[in-house]
Amino acid sequence: MKVLIADDEQDMLKILKAYFEKEGFQVLLAKDGEEALELFYEEKIDLAILDWMMPKRNGITVCQEIKKNSSVKVLVLTAKSENEDELVALQSGADEYVKKPFHPGILLTRAKKLLNQGNRIQVKDLLIDVTKNKVYKNDKELEITKTELELIKCFLNHKGTILTRKKLLDIVWGFAYFGDERTVDTHVRRLRKKIGEDIIKTHHGLGYSLEDACE
Known part of the structure; x- marks a missing residue:
């Protein structure tokens, strides 16, 4: 799995990179919010770990843009300690919130848990x-192709949402795709021929949406 870590503290980036790579993750590093978004649009990531107080664009605005354009999980880091700050982070779309200082091992455990949430999902007679x-x-x-699997994941991460063709193209094929x-x-x-005609609604x-799913 590919993880994006964005923080303006270089020592922090090095430490977290070592912890995550030891566990088999592919790690991308960004020193500010703009670089984080550039990597998000260039790479297909599974998780974004964003420091709140970054130069150029803070972690909250980066989180909002990532969530607006994808189903990527986001974990926000912050030295802020007020409950209101945690509420702001979660309302911006963050899936998890970790206060500094923290032990890298604890962050790694939180990240793994976040990525493993809802790993077996039932939709009628279909199990993903x-x-x-x-x-x-x-x-x-x-026998499911990589693109078909990404389509299923996209629908699962947007339960109850009608996804337009353009939205599906952006998420599954990537923002660089300019095809029909x-x-x-x-x-x-x-x-549909593989999973059943009634799983994906037109x-x-x-656009399209997925039949109600349960974990």
Whole structure:
């Protein structure tokens, strides 16, 4: 899994990089908010760890932009200690909030827990194991392409939300993709043949959504 860590304290970045790489994570480092967003748009990350008080753009505004454009998990770091600050972070879309100072091992544990939340999700007769990247229908494993798996994950991370073709393209194919939006229809059609016609709902003129899921 790929983790983005953004903090203007270089010593902190080095320490966290060592801890996360030892556990098998691929780590991207950013020294300010603008660099963090550049990496977010260039790379497909699974988790963003953002310091609140960063130069150029603070962690809260970076969190808001990441959440607006993706389903990436976000953990905010801060030296602030007021309860109101934690509320601001969570309202900005952050999935977790860790106060400084902290032990790197504790942060690593929090990050792992965040990434493993809801790792087995049931949708009718479909079981999605997000951690193992496997999909089962009636207990039989399906042959799913990487793009189809990313589509499923995208729908799971936006439960109850109608996703437009453009939104799906941005999240699954990436912001650098300039192809026809109808490619989404093609992949959804192929995916439906494998998982069932009624799992992904079509909202004519709007987009697609996933049937209600439970963890």
